[in-house]
Amino acid sequence: MVEQTLNVRRLLCFVSAGVGFLTVSSVITMSAPFFLGKVIDAIYTNPSEDFTNSLTSLCALLSGLFLCGAAANATRVYLMQTAGQRIVKQLRQNIFSSILKQEVAFFDKTSTGELINRLSSDTALLGRSVTENLSDGLRAGAQASVGVGMMLAEDRIGNVRTVRAFGQEMNEMKKYADKVGYVLQLAKKEALASAGFFGATGLSGNLFVLSVLYKGGLLMSSAQMTVGELSSFLMYAFWVGVSIRGMSSFFSELTKGLGAGGRLWELLERKPELPFNAGVVLDEDHFRGTLEFRKIHFAYPARPEVSIFQDFSLSIPAGSVMAVVGPSGSGKSTIVSLLLRLYDPISGAITVDGFDIRQLNPLWFRTKIGTVSQEPILFSCSIAENIAYGAEDPSAVTAEEIQRVAEVANAANFIRSFPKGYDTVVGEKGVLLSGGQKQRIAIARALLKNPKILLLDEATSALDAENEYQVQEALDRLMEGRTVLIIAHRLSTIQNADSIAVLDQGRIIECGKREELLANPDGLFRKLMKKQAFLQNSETFSLNLKSQKKNALTEYL
Numbered sequence: 001m002v003e004q005t006l007n008v009r010r011l012l013c014f015v016s017a018g019v020g021f022l023t024v025s026s027v028i029t030m031s032a033p034f035f036l037g038k039v040i041d042a043i044y045t046n047p048s049e050d051f052t053n054s055l056t057s058l059c060a061l062l063s064g065l066f067l068c069g070a071a072a073n074a075t076r077v078y079l080m081q082t083a084g085q086r087i088v089k090q091l092r093q094n095i096f097s098s099i100l101k102q103e104v105a106f107f108d109k110t111s112t113g114e115l116i117n118r119l120s121s122d123t124a125l126l127g128r129s130v131t132e133n134l135s136d137g138l139r140a141g142a143q144a145s146v147g148v149g150m151m152l153a154e155d156r157i158g159n160v161r162t163v164r165a166f167g168q169e170m171n172e173m174k175k176y177a178d179k180v181g182y183v184l185q186l187a188k189k190e191a192l193a194s195a196g197f198f199g200a201t202g203l204s205g206n207l208f209v210l211s212v213l214y215k216g217g218l219l220m221s222s223a224q225m226t227v228g229e230l231s232s233f234l235m236y237a238f239w240v241g242v243s244i245r246g247m248s249s250f251f252s253e254l255t256k257g258l259g260a261g262g263r264l265w266e267l268l269e270r271k272p273e274l275p276f277n278a279g280v281v282l283d284e285d286h287f288r289g290t291l292e293f294r295k296i297h298f299a300y301p302a303r304p305e306v307s308i309f310q311d312f313s314l315s316i317p318a319g320s321v322m323a324v325v326g327p328s329g330s331g332k333s334t335i336v337s338l339l340l341r342l343y344d345p346i347s348g349a350i351t352v353d354g355f356d357i358r359q360l361n362p363l364w365f366r367t368k369i370g371t372v373s374q375e376p377i378l379f380s381c382s383i384a385e386n387i388a389y390g391a392e393d394p395s396a397v398t399a400e401e402i403q404r405v406a407e408v409a410n411a412a413n414f415i416r417s418f419p420k421g422y423d424t425v426v427g428e429k430g431v432l433l434s435g436g437q438k439q440r441i442a443i444a445r446a447l448l449k450n451p452k453i454l455l456l457d458e459a460t461s462a463l464d465a466e467n468e469y470q471v472q473e474a475l476d477r478l479m480e481g482r483t484v485l486i487i488a489h490r491l492s493t494i495q496n497a498d499s500i501a502v503l504d505q506g507r508i509i510e511c512g513k514r515e516e517l518l519a520n521p522d523g524l525f526r527k528l529m530k531k532q533a534f535l536q537n538s539e540t541f542s543l544n545l546k547s548q549k550k551n552a553l554t555e556y557l
């Protein structure tokens with residue numbers, strides 16, 4: 001998994017080079033106080049003779065060390081940043097492709113904002129954590145350990161000198177240290193504990209610096225150290241304190257990075273409930289497209305307590321047109337979602353030519369289904385590309401084929417009227433086109449796909465009379481020779497259906513030819529027809545009223 005997720009070998013090269021430069025920069029930087037101490041001692045012991053030379057060499061030494069350290073550090077930062085960016089890029093690609101493979105129910109439960117957060121901030125956080133932060137942490141760790149080591153060494157030198165210089169007085173010193181040095185012991189303990197524990201908090205870093213300063217004062221007052229040694233001792237102390245504080249912020253960043261990594265891994269590892277491209281593929285020559293819903297029980301995963309279908313059954317013979325009508329919210333669009341396997345039923349089965357669609361390869365099965373919905377999904381590219389999207393291999397579709405299907409879909413005229421014709425870019429989700437134009441492009445797309453099964457979901461609602469006529473004519477052509485399921489609100493769109501099924505409270509309560517259903521005086525279909533006829537009449541009435549008022553106003557003016 002790790003191999004797939006990151007290009008590990010290349011990355012390791014970057015990280016090892018980064019760690020190399022990290023070591024170089026740390027060694028250079030950490031040697032500075034030592035040399036500085038030596039030069040200070042030289043100046044201090046012999047100020048008159050070689051003062052200028054010592055000062056010059058001090059400046060040269062410090063500048064050289066500073067420059068080398070800064071160059072090594074800049075290279076380290078560059079390498080770590082590059083490695084981090086590569087990790088982020090690779091992670092984003094893998095996570096995006098994992099998101100695309102998830103089933104629709106996953107998106108019902110996970111908000112878009114959350115996914116964008118995973119893709120943008122979490123990947124960046126993790127990338128930074130495993131490169132820059134880690135290297136900063138290592139650097140701080142190395143500096144803290146070297147610093148503590150050097151301090152202990154300086155301390156030791158001071159002690160040895162004390163033994164030599166003061167001979168017997170050492171015992172006195174020890175006594176003195178025992179008496180006064182309770183705090184000194186504390187300081188030592190604190191120094192080691194802080195370094196060992198890597199300064200879990202910034203507070204321990206501060207305490208450390210304070211205690212070391214105190215100890216520095218004690219050492220100097222007891223003449224154990226030269227001024228230069230004490231200076232470098234204190235510089236190391238300061239450095240260790242700063243490093244410990246740096247490490248505490250490194251730990252907090254690391255914790256955030258680990259949290260982000262956990263969330264990302266969860267997403268990367270998530271197996272979609274629906275196989276992406278696996279399952280039975282039926283023989284194309286014998287595929288007929290007979291559909292059957294058998295005793296379906298279904299509730300949306302996001303709202304499992306609300307049952308949408310209870311014992312829903314419906315048969316659609318191959319090559320026939322079935323219209324489903326019913327009150328709003330009765331579950332008409334849900335039938336389409338189940339057929340496309342956006343969701344699976346809780347119990348019961350949907351079959352095509354007798355095969356349970358759960359056994360079929362979803363990718364193959366969807367190539368057999370064409371959909372035209374009220375709000376067709378268009379992409380922000382040209383009209384030609386949007387039509388070609390329907391084909392199995394869009395790049396192989398010729399301009400002639402696109403024009404032919406556009407002609408059949410009653411779309412050619414309006415496309416030609418655009419200055420850029422088929423190259424017109426339709427804008428995001430096709431915002432630059434009208435509802436009817438978008439639908440005709442979707443019909444052309446479906447014609448090119450040439451599916452055995454056609455799903456029309458409220459395809460002609462919200463259209464004016466002229467547009468509706470054009471779209472309906474194109475749909476009639478598209479429906480020829482296919483198994484068609486029309487989900488209709490406007491009863492005028494179901495004139496051509498072989499059968500009509502009336503859906504209510506999760507079940508089909510009436511099914512038959514239009515005339516048969518209308519003949520039932522208590523039937524829901526008849527009631528729906530009556531209601532719609534009434535609505536249409538009242539719409540016409542209000543339109544007439546408006547135009548009468550307008551005429552009266554014009555006359556008055």
Ligand SMILES: Nc1ncnc2c1ncn2[C@@H]1O[C@H](COP(=O)(O)OP(=O)(O)OP(=O)(O)O)[C@@H](O)[C@H]1O
Binds near residue numbers: 300335
């Ligand atoms: N993704 C979803 N998660 C949870 N509930 C949903 C989801 N989609 C639809 N529903 C609910 O399922 C029920 C049926 O919705 P559906 O869209 O199938 O009805 P419809 O008959 O097509 O309605 P309309 O005619 O108004 O389009 C509604 O109560 C709706 O709130």
